[in-house]
Amino acid sequence: MSAPLLAVRNLSVTYPGDDGDVRAVRNVSFTLGRERLGIVGESGSGKSTTGRAIMGLVGHPGRIEADELRLGDTDLARLSEHGFRKLRGRRIAMVLQDPKYSLDPVMPVGQQIAETHRSHLRSTKRDARRAALEMLEAVHIRDPERVYTMYPHQVSGGMGQRVMIAMMLIAGPEILIADEPTSALDVTVQTQVLSILDELVRSRGMGLLLISHNLHLVSSFCDRVLVMYAGQVLETCAAGKLSEATHPYTRGLLAALPRLGDRRTELPQLQRDPAWMVDLA
Amino acid sequence: MIALDDVTIGYGTGPRAVVAVRNLTLAVPEGQAVGLVGESGSGKSTVLRAVAGLISHATGEITLAGQRVDRRRTTAQRKMTQMVFQDPYGSLHPNQTVDQILGLPVVIHRLDRGEARIVQALAEVGLGREHRYRFPHQLSGGQRQRVAIARALILEPRILLLDEPTSALDVSVQAEILNLLARLRRDRGLTLLMVSHDLAVIAHLCERIGVMTRGLLVETTTATAMANNHVTHEYTRELLRFNAGFDRSSVAP
Numbered sequence: 001m002s003a004p005l006l007a008v009r010n011l012s013v014t015y016p017g018d019d020g021d022v023r024a025v026r027n028v029s030f031t032l033g034r035e036r037l038g039i040v041g042e043s044g045s046g047k048s049t050t051g052r053a054i055m056g057l058v059g060h061p062g063r064i065e066a067d068e069l070r071l072g073d074t075d076l077a078r079l080s081e082h083g084f085r086k087l088r089g090r091r092i093a094m095v096l097q098d099p100k101y102s103l104d105p106v107m108p109v110g111q112q113i114a115e116t117h118r119s120h121l122r123s124t125k126r127d128a129r130r131a132a133l134e135m136l137e138a139v140h141i142r143d144p145e146r147v148y149t150m151y152p153h154q155v156s157g158g159m160g161q162r163v164m165i166a167m168m169l170i171a172g173p174e175i176l177i178a179d180e181p182t183s184a185l186d187v188t189v190q191t192q193v194l195s196i197l198d199e200l201v202r203s204r205g206m207g208l209l210l211i212s213h214n215l216h217l218v219s220s221f222c223d224r225v226l227v228m229y230a231g232q233v234l235e236t237c238a239a240g241k242l243s244e245a246t247h248p249y250t251r252g253l254l255a256a257l258p259r260l261g262d263r264r265t266e267l268p269q270l271q272r273d274p275a276w277m278v279d280l281a
Numbered sequence: 282m283i284a285l286d287d288v289t290i291g292y293g294t295g296p297r298a299v300v301a302v303r304n305l306t307l308a309v310p311e312g313q314a315v316g317l318v319g320e321s322g323s324g325k326s327t328v329l330r331a332v333a334g335l336i337s338h339a340t341g342e343i344t345l346a347g348q349r350v351d352r353r354r355t356t357a358q359r360k361m362t363q364m365v366f367q368d369p370y371g372s373l374h375p376n377q378t379v380d381q382i383l384g385l386p387v388v389i390h391r392l393d394r395g396e397a398r399i400v401q402a403l404a405e406v407g408l409g410r411e412h413r414y415r416f417p418h419q420l421s422g423g424q425r426q427r428v429a430i431a432r433a434l435i436l437e438p439r440i441l442l443l444d445e446p447t448s449a450l451d452v453s454v455q456a457e458i459l460n461l462l463a464r465l466r467r468d469r470g471l472t473l474l475m476v477s478h479d480l481a482v483i484a485h486l487c488e489r490i491g492v493m494t495r496g497l498l499v500e501t502t503t504a505t506a507m508a509n510n511h512v513t514h515e516y517t518r519e520l521l522r523f524n525a526g527f528d529r530s531s532v533a534p
Contacts (some may be wrong), residue, residue, distance in 0.1 A: 042451040042452065042453065043422075043451055186320040186321055186478065187320070187478060187520065187523040187524065188320055188519060188520075188523055189320075190523065191523050191527060194527050195527075195529075198529065213451065213452065215452070216526045217526065217527060219526070220525075220526030220527040220528065221526075221527040252453070253452050253453060256452050256453050256455070256456035257452055257456075257481070258455075258456075258459065258479075258481040258482050258484070258485035259481055260480055260481045260484050260504075260507065260508045260521075260524060261484075261505075261508030261509065262508075263484070263485065263504065264485075265463065266460055266463070267456035267459055267460055267485070268456070269453065269456050269457050269460065270453035270456070
């Protein structure tokens, strides 16, 4: 494989707390190429914070430390806020969980997509509009002209999320971070949105970091999976082989999932081992 | 135990009127667990709310424990059906302690032995005495859902209505709550009516499953038949397919 798009080595994120520092992310290392990499974990495992750290979105008083945090030839660890502003949207983009909260409620969705194009590519209004319409078509929206003028409250959840994807991909980023992109959607709509994401990420040769708590979804969608617990990566495995995971935490999570066609009177409950909390590195 | 006969529920009037549930007939025998699945807006939560007595304008007949219930319910009828909601962050009063939350239904229904009931309810859902004087924000998501279950059970209902009881919870916590619900059901002979979008969760707890889409109950089947793919309606097949995870080959662009 060629040089990775994103290289992360020993990334830590620390928040000061009343009882000493809270280390939300501890020595996380991974690389992302032109592939779909999944991060799974429960709430509080540090998976979202990892994504936000890459985007430079860990605000004061949080601290980021890393031996290496590199996007192509850009050193993200040393990048200024101004540098990040130019980079976000242009080279790394992020799709969040709920389009209801991540779209501007008082601006038509088409304009929001065009705005990204204008600010990053310094295009004219007309070019931006044309690009936005093309992008809406690329995310399989049937009547782009009509949807362009709609406000976020007028579109459904699935359509809103497709608008978000259009907005994130219009400036042609190298990496897309999707943080629970389909958790707020119905199962039937989930698949549509995922397949659009899949199609665009493949055809544009992008790297995708999919953050989710849903083991099924990640193992069926991604190429590789990182399993996070208490801020650390406990295990990395090929996504299709998640069922053969060896770490007791991953095995415990899989066992605790109810399965269709396998009725058990008791679901095995996860026994948390204090050893999982100990620093691995 | 629960019988709905030709129940129709609509919202709004004039051109904006919608029919949320259309001519629904469903029976849940005593001690059984029935689950409803379907996409959002399919009317499954509306059915639950109608059984709970939270919707007063339903047409058709609702019968609970052999008694036809009217628009206005008696205290005894209200006591018989209790509900647990999806979001334990939203369904518990933020300024009341667990003790106050559990004490209120006891006062409303003029039950005796309030103190003993609260202690017992906490023990039954696996919470300790130390949780009794905490506020909801001092509890984890799973603990909060346990409080919501305790609040429902403190009135000793015969019917428990569950509206997505685990979808706001992590997988490991979900397993704990599902085990708790299964045990309570066994111990108390509860009748359950549960709503979820997660087929596996429904099939774990319920013997029978109803599939709803656009206000219609399109199929009623068993968990076993569902697992073996013995389903008739196209929408149920679709649900089963999506439940299996993301499949590149099955997606038509």
